[in-house]
Amino acid sequence: MTTTLEHTETSAEPRGGGLARYQNFGTAVVAGVIFAWIGWFIARKLFWSSSDNFSDQVATMTAVGWMIGFWIGIGAFNAPFRWLLGNDNSRDDDLYYAGYKQGRARYWKYTTDHKVVGVQYIIVTMSLLGVGGILAMAIRTELIVPGTHFVNQQVYNSFIAIHGMVMILALIVAVAGPWGNFVMPIMVGARDMAFPRLNALSLWTLVSAAVLLVTVLAVGGLPVGWVVLGTIADQAGVGMDFFAMAIVVFTVSTTVASINLITTVITMRTKGMTLDRLPIFVWGTIITAVLALYAFPFFFVAELNQLLDRTASTSFYIAAGGGTSWLQANLFWLMGHPEVYVILIPAVAALFEISSTMARKPLFSYRTAVGAMVALSGLSALVWAHHMFTSGWAPTLGGPFMVTTELISIPTGIFFLVLVGTLWRGNVWMKLPTIWMFGFIFNFIIGGVTGIYLSDVPLDEQLHGTMFVTAHFHYIFVGSVLFGAIAALAYWFPKVTGRYLDERMGRYSFWLVFIGVQITFGAMFLSGLKGMPRRDASYSLAFEHTNFISTLGAYIIMSGMLVLLGAVITSWRRGEPSGPNPWHANTLEWQVPTPVPLENFLEEPVITQDPYHYGEELVGQ
Amino acid sequence: MATSSGKRSLKTFYYSWGILTVVGVLLAIWIPKRYMPHMMSNDGNLSVTTMILFSVLAAPVAAGVYAAAIHVLRHDRYKGDGVPPAAEQVRENTKLTVTWLTVSAVLTVFVLVWGLGALAAENSSSGNPLVVDVTGQQWVWTFAYPGTHVVSNELIVPDHREVEFRVTSVDVTHGFWVVNFGVQVDANPGTITTIHTTPDKLGTIEVRCEQFCGLNHAFMDAVGHVVTPSQFSAWLASQPARA
Numbered sequence: 095m096t097t098t099l100e101h102t103e104t105s106a107e108p109r110g111g112g113l114a115r116y117q118n119f120g121t122a123v124v125a126g127v128i129f130a131w132i133g134w135f136i137a138r139k140l141f142w143s144s145s146d147n148f149s150d151q152v153a154t155m156t157a158v159g160w161m162i163g164f165w166i167g168i169g170a171f172n173a174p175f176r177w178l179l180g181n182d183n184s185r186d187d188d189l190y191y192a193g194y195k196q197g198r199a200r201y202w203k204y205t206t207d208h209k210v211v212g213v214q215y216i217i218v219t220m221s222l223l224g225v226g227g228i229l230a231m232a233i234r235t236e237l238i239v240p241g242t243h244f245v246n247q248q249v250y251n252s253f254i255a256i257h258g259m260v261m262i263l264a265l266i267v268a269v270a271g272p273w274g275n276f277v278m279p280i281m282v283g284a285r286d287m288a289f290p291r292l293n294a295l296s297l298w299t300l301v302s303a304a305v306l307l308v309t310v311l312a313v314g315g316l317p318v319g320w321v322v323l324g325t326i327a328d329q330a331g332v333g334m335d336f337f338a339m340a341i342v343v344f345t346v347s348t349t350v351a352s353i354n355l356i357t358t359v360i361t362m363r364t365k366g367m368t369l370d371r372l373p374i375f376v377w378g379t380i381i382t383a384v385l386a387l388y389a390f391p392f393f394f395v396a397e398l399n400q401l402l403d404r405t406a407s408t409s410f411y412i413a414a415g416g417g418t419s420w421l422q423a424n425l426f427w428l429m430g431h432p433e434v435y436v437i438l439i440p441a442v443a444a445l446f447e448i449s450s451t452m453a454r455k456p457l458f459s460y461r462t463a464v465g466a467m468v469a470l471s472g473l474s475a476l477v478w479a480h481h482m483f484t485s486g487w488a489p490t491l492g493g494p495f496m497v498t499t500e501l502i503s504i505p506t507g508i509f510f511l512v513l514v515g516t517l518w519r520g521n522v523w524m525k526l527p528t529i530w531m532f533g534f535i536f537n538f539i540i541g542g543v544t545g546i547y548l549s550d551v552p553l554d555e556q557l558h559g560t561m562f563v564t565a566h567f568h569y570i571f572v573g574s575v576l577f578g579a580i581a582a583l584a585y586w587f588p589k590v591t592g593r594y595l596d597e598r599m600g601r602y603s604f605w606l607v608f609i610g611v612q613i614t615f616g617a618m619f620l621s622g623l624k625g626m627p628r629r630d631a632s633y634s635l636a637f638e639h640t641n642f643i644s645t646l647g648a649y650i651i652m653s654g655m656l657v658l659l660g661a662v663i664t665s666w667r668r669g670e671p672s673g674p675n676p677w678h679a680n681t682l683e684w685q686v687p688t689p690v691p692l693e694n695f696l697e698e699p700v701i702t703q704d705p706y707h708y709g710e711e712l713v714g715q
Numbered sequence: 716m717a718t719s720s721g722k723r724s725l726k727t728f729y730y731s732w733g734i735l736t737v738v739g740v741l742l743a744i745w746i747p748k749r750y751m752p753h754m755m756s757n758d759g760n761l762s763v764t765t766m767i768l769f770s771v772l773a774a775p776v777a778a779g780v781y782a783a784a785i786h787v788l789r790h791d792r793y794k795g796d797g798v799p800p801a802a803e804q805v806r807e808n809t810k811l812t813v814t815w816l817t818v819s820a821v822l823t824v825f826v827l828v829w830g831l832g833a834l835a836a837e838n839s840s841s842g843n844p845l846v847v848d849v850t851g852q853q854w855v856w857t858f859a860y861p862g863t864h865v866v867s868n869e870l871i872v873p874d875h876r877e878v879e880f881r882v883t884s885v886d887v888t889h890g891f892w893v894v895n896f897g898v899q900v901d902a903n904p905g906t907i908t909t910i911h912t913t914p915d916k917l918g919t920i921e922v923r924c925e926q927f928c929g930l931n932h933a934f935m936d937a938v939g940h941v942v943t944p945s946q947f948s949a950w951l952a953s954q955p956a957r958a
Contacts, residue, residue, distance in 0.1 A: 504819050
């Protein structure tokens, strides 16, 4: 299956590439803006000349123009177009696309090398976390005292929607993006992903969607909440059109990426890499990819319906036209709950990998761990309506959905068994990844237990829609997933850069973020228990103290994240050199040189046992 | 230390487990009582009880995981320099895995039985409820009492009589939530959703919107009172008829 570029015999400077030599992120943005204007012009002057300057139709056409222009500008269409003309890419062209001998410039281009795509995902994740984090600080600043002082309600309402969706996007790609692309192919002994061009496509469609999503703030915002419930979304301005278009393209990106990951693992494993010798992170990645393949089409349809309601006078969600908002809610949560596990599972799987390496012990109950991840993703497809317990839709289904939801605590419990079981009686190496892992264990218990309250229908009828829910899923997303993602970053950072992530700054960052999370979301639980609704720009005096504490905690989290950012930047440039295998791990990505050469392996490795044998050498290469 | 095989002291584990369980149980009882709203209906009381019960059950489980982590931090941390040597290569412990699965399954089944029972109790109706028609619109609540001409922005209900809220909206989706009754249901345009509960204490109640509904969502509140049946009739009679 593996095709090789045989680059060793090529001249130092490949002459291929053609048009791609002149294309990068800059030309993509320029072309995107030009085509957005063309889209606007066509819509405004030719089709809807009687409408407003910026009606829903015009905005949608503008967004479509941006997407098409961006993809043309980055070079996504070059190779398919040449193929159509019967003039396929030559070997030199493919070498150029793989980023061969292009230095840093390749990180800004439509590069097919999976390691470059992995690094690009790191940068995209960090940028999205930055935008979402700034919005989070604005939200907490507004909530520091009752009343609207810092931003007005309209702006606040937009901030919560964009904060929510930007952070969801960031976390969906936070682990599976960088490490599913950078290390996963090496882990299975592949030379690249199965479809390298589609890999670049999934990254750059994500970028085009993310830019459009943030642009929503500049076109009137989206003051309707991140769930964009059908009836209220109907009242939103053109920000909603940009939002829906961004989601539609984002789901295309995740689908393409998922197919790529699954195909790579199925078809490109090296000799001897049987399924029960797969590193656990690879299992986590493909289980996630399968789940994403199931979940995100619902999101695609949910937002496409929304767009059609707004631009083409359909009435999927409009009660007056025979539609129902419940359809939107169902489609949204059919995506929305599996999506939680699309976010969680890669982080947990990365921590499994880290726990084994750092404890110098095999992963505890490998098969049970795989089984738990499979069970969790299966169950997650059957629980969506627990988000709608209080919506009034299908009250008879409250019981069945309570059953499926609470069954989730069994596979989730196994995660703790595997993690702690692996560490138990190990020789635990207390490095940066290990420390963040302990933080994960602490927070994930809190996030998990508070989820059980919400799964209980009668109790949910008190807690639903309150800050309790917000605190619960922030313990999962920030306290657990983000901690797992940072552990993964600290663990694989040496493979990407050849340098350690600074241990001292990393520890400062850990303590700030860890303490900040307890203060912020601990106090938020209390706000919610007392009865403070979510998404409120202001609140009554009863919630004064807990909100003040939450805001202080949020600033502590922010300072911790800034320290981490500083650690990443300084370590990347001049951190302590690490060598190819600083953790003395046995998985394949640590057996290749750092920096990893194009195509990863000079010779295909042969696997004779799973990677969890310590105290003996693993691979005969 | 971890390198020596065979029996080892689990003192750290058991002490931490014990202490953390006690702390957890105390918090589990204190926090809901201290922080949840003053509950004035059967459903409201039930949510406080459930909150306490689940927290008490969760305390030993969470404490067990924390205690194991503390034990690892204390005894299994590698204290030397450089790369730690390989630990004993244990891969499975069937007894532990089966025990863990059994315990979590039993707890889950208990939580389920409790929840389904409570749900059934909540759904059962006395058969003669007082009906209140609730309408949400951006950003006020109105309460109408069928059979009378009364339309009010205050929610007045008598105690010890089941009340059924029939909820709808004239614009977007709102979330009707009587904080002190522990019940909520969405107000959807074009549809009527119902929820019922039985108030059991006199006093002031708060109504909030818990479903994001636009600009002034944060201020879509209403107040109300649970009164005696005779006060309730008097209040109905004193209200001016509105269209």
